[in-house]
Amino acid sequence: MSLQLEIVTPEKKVFSDTVENVYLPGTDGELGILEAHASLVSGLKPGELRYQKGGQTVTLALGSGFAEVTGHKVVVLTDSALGSDEIDEAKAEAAIQRAEEALKSVDHSVDAEEVAHLQAVIAKSLAQLKLKRRPH
Amino acid sequence: MANLRDIRRRIKSVKNTAQITRAMQLVAAAKMKKAQDQAIAGRDYAKQLKEVLVNLKENVGEDANPLLVKREGTRELVLVISTDKGLCGALNTNVFKKVRANVSPTADFVTVGRKLRTTLGKTGRNLIADFDVKDPVPFAEARPIAKFLTKQFLEGRYDKISVVFANFVNTLTQEPTIHQLLPIDPGGLGDEQAYEGVGKGDHGKADKAAALSKDYLFEPSPADVLGDLLPLYVNFQIYQMLVESRASEHSARMVAMKAATDNAKKFIKELTLEYNKLRQAAITSELLEITTAMKAME
Structure with a gap:
């Protein structure tokens, strides 16, 4: 029993291997994917992706993106996917601060797209911090 | 015949040039590696x-999103990606040739890169915007460009938006390519002509066949997923094209500078040979003069 998981970001292919199950942060709530799941395309919001391989659970902090599930394959397209040890706390905090400041200067009624983008940046950084600060 | 001092000066200046081109070649080679990796990773x-x-597009109609809708009009906006610096062989010339061959002179232009911005300006094209992109290309820099172009398209100012850029094939080959960005052409997605990152034309076709045989669930809904996915797609395409252009630029520069260095070295060799010949001739004639003088004194 296996499920092929592929995590791809614009910069590189982060992960490509078989796993036992995957939990994704879908836009409508968490999605648990096991083998032979129905074909599915879902948006992803910034949050945590968990997968199990050989009894071990690995957690990654994801940015927003998409997941495509087809039978035995899960493809995750995201703007970032970082493991706990790859997360730079200071950088994430700085990103939140920058985004919050930018958010103040943007006119919310006019530039909805920019607002959504900045909020996504904040959510992404928060997800990273949350994962980083969790006791292991 | 040139005299000794002239040749010596000449050799010195060619040596200097060779040194500079060699340094540029090394710098370009280092950047090239990075840019190529980035392009391939994307x-x-x-x-x-x-x-x-x-x-997705098999599951939703063409009208599901304004970015997919084809328009009748002919107003065209073209994004031309060139380099900021010269000395990269015929790269920019080739991109410009592609523009001339494929774009009507009445189209408006947006540029990335200083070189073709100047050229387009000189040939009387209408430039409406210019963007600066850092090296190496950060993903975030594609966003303002994508946003600007999408806005122009959605507000109905233009009916079609294309991009002309140098697609990176390998270190020796860069192919100027024109790609239709908006409207996102659902037929063109599986098209062999369409830009796919590399020349893997059959790929789209296989996907299409596979896609038709599957029934997809969409979460939250096809329209929502599409609404998020299309802007990302545009965004990412621009990023990828910027990265491909950058990889092409550094490759072309590396090759051009290597050729320049080799030529300079060859030239130095030829000049040195001529210099030595002249020197020998000068020594011979000097000796001759001395012996003649001695003979006369006897």
Whole structure:
């Protein structure tokens, strides 16, 4: 029993291997994917992706993106996917601060797209911090 | 015949040039490696994103999103990606040739890169915007460009938006390519002509067949997923094209500078040979003069 998981970001292919199950942060709530799941395309919001391989659970902090599930394959397209040890706390905090400041200067009624983008940046950084600060 | 001092000066100046081109070659080689890696890394994402999109478009109509709708008009906006610096062989010339061959002179232009901005300006094209992109290309820099172009398209100022850029094939080959960015052409997605990151034309077709045989669930809904996915797709395509252009630029520069260095070295060799010949001739004639003088004194 296996499920092929592929995590791809614009910069590189982060992960490509078989796993036992995957939990994704879908836009409508968490999605648990096991083998032979129905074909599915879902948006992803910034949050945590968990997968199990050989009894071990690995957690990654994801940015927003998409997941495509087809039978035995899960493809995750995201703007970032970082493991706990790859997360730079200071950088994430700085990103939140920058985004919050930018958010103040943007006119919310006019530039909805920019607002959504900045909020996504904040959510992404928060997800990273949350994962980083969790006791292991 | 040139005299000794002239040749010596000449050799010195060619040596200096060779030194500079060699340094540029080394710098370009280092940057080239990085840019190529970046371009190739992005192709995986491009491929996967496209697969999802091909699957999606089979499940929703063309009218589902304004970015997909083809328009009748002919007003065209063209994004031309060139380099900031010269000395990269015929790269920019080739891109410009592509523009001249494929774009009507009445189209408006947006540029990235100083070189073709100047050229387009000189040939009387209408430039409406210019963007600066850092090296190496950060993903975030594609966003303002994508946003600007999408806005122009959605506000109905233009009916078609294309991009002309140098697609990176390998270190020796860069192919000027024109690609229709908006409207996102659902037929063109599986098209062999369409830009796919690399020349893997059959890929789209296979996906299409596979997509048709699958029934997809969409979460939250096809329209929502599409609404999020299409801007990302545009965004990412621009990023990928910027990265491909950068990889092409550094490759072309590396090759051009290597050729220049080699030529300079060859030239130095020839000049040195001539210099030595002249020197020998001068010594011979000097000796001759001395012996003649001695003979006369006897």
